[in-house]
Amino acid sequence: MSENNRRDDEDGEISALELGSELQDPLEDLSDDDPDIKGFGDNESDTLSQDKVRRAVRKFGEDGITVSEIMEVTGLARNTVDKHLTRLRQLREVYRQKRDKQTYFYYPNGKPLHSFGKKRIEDGDTILDIQLAKGKNDDLYFHLTEKRFSLMEGETTEGAVIFPMSSLDEVFQKMQEFAEEAEE
Numbered sequence: 001m002s003e004n005n006r007r008d009d010e011d012g013e014i015s016a017l018e019l020g021s022e023l024q025d026p027l028e029d030l031s032d033d034d035p036d037i038k039g040f041g042d043n044e045s046d047t048l049s050q051d052k053v054r055r056a057v058r059k060f061g062e063d064g065i066t067v068s069e070i071m072e073v074t075g076l077a078r079n080t081v082d083k084h085l086t087r088l089r090q091l092r093e094v095y096r097q098k099r100d101k102q103t104y105f106y107y108p109n110g111k112p113l114h115s116f117g118k119k120r121i122e123d124g125d126t127i128l129d130i131q132l133a134k135g136k137n138d139d140l141y142f143h144l145t146e147k148r149f150s151l152m153e154g155e156t157t158e159g160a161v162i163f164p165m166s167s168l169d170e171v172f173q174k175m176q177e178f179a180e181e182a183e184e
Contacts, residue, residue, distance in 0.1 A: 049076055051156075053084040057094050057108050064097070064105030092160045115143075125149050132165065140165035 052074040057065060060073065070081050085106060088094040096104045121128040127147040132140055145160045163171060 049074075049080055050084040050087060051153075052076060053081055054088055054093060057085075057088070057106050061094070061105075061107050064099075064107055066103060066105060070106070091157060092162065093157055127155065142168065 053070060053076065056070045056073050060069065067078060067081050067085065070076070070085070071078060074081070076084075085094065085096070089096065092109050094106050095109050096106045098104055115131045115133040117131070119130045121130070125148050127149060129145040129147065131143045131145075133143055134140060141162050141164050143160065143162050146158045147155045148158050149155050
């Protein structure tokens with residue numbers, strides 16, 4: 001990149017045009033040395049904080065990571081980390097296990113084990129990934145993940161649902177009922 005295109009002011013801000021030219025793996029840097037996020041509203045700042053927690057668990061959580069360790073690598077406060085870990089657990093992106101009376105370790109929730117493949121539905125910026133996988137007692141489960149795509153963030157998980165294959169007919173029946181009620 002030429003020096004004319006680079007913006008190096010005393011604030012250390014990077015223009016949006018420069019981001020694509022030196023794009024790195026987003027898991028590489030979790031520090032607070034990111035471009036200045038002044039000007040972002042609470043929702044955007046909250047999203048950026050949640051993404052830092054998500055990346056910390058993905059990068060360092062293969063063998064488990066504690067809240068204190070997440071705080072250390074992200075520079076976020078305990079309350080903020082706790083809030084985002086709760087949200088990520090609700091989305092089933094992370095899970096936790098208790099090691100002793102007061103210590104929880106957090107792990108990234110990877111792909112379902114023993115998956116029979118994946119089907120994908122794309123509708124604009126919304127993506128649905130559907131997997132059928134073996135679960136507890138060798139029962140089959142559908143794992144439906146909703147994702148969004150943007151040029152700045154790539155694919156981000158918005159939510160997930162897991163339900164047993166044995167309830168598939170009932171799930172579709174209820175969805176059909178809702179659709180018919182909405183059309184009336």
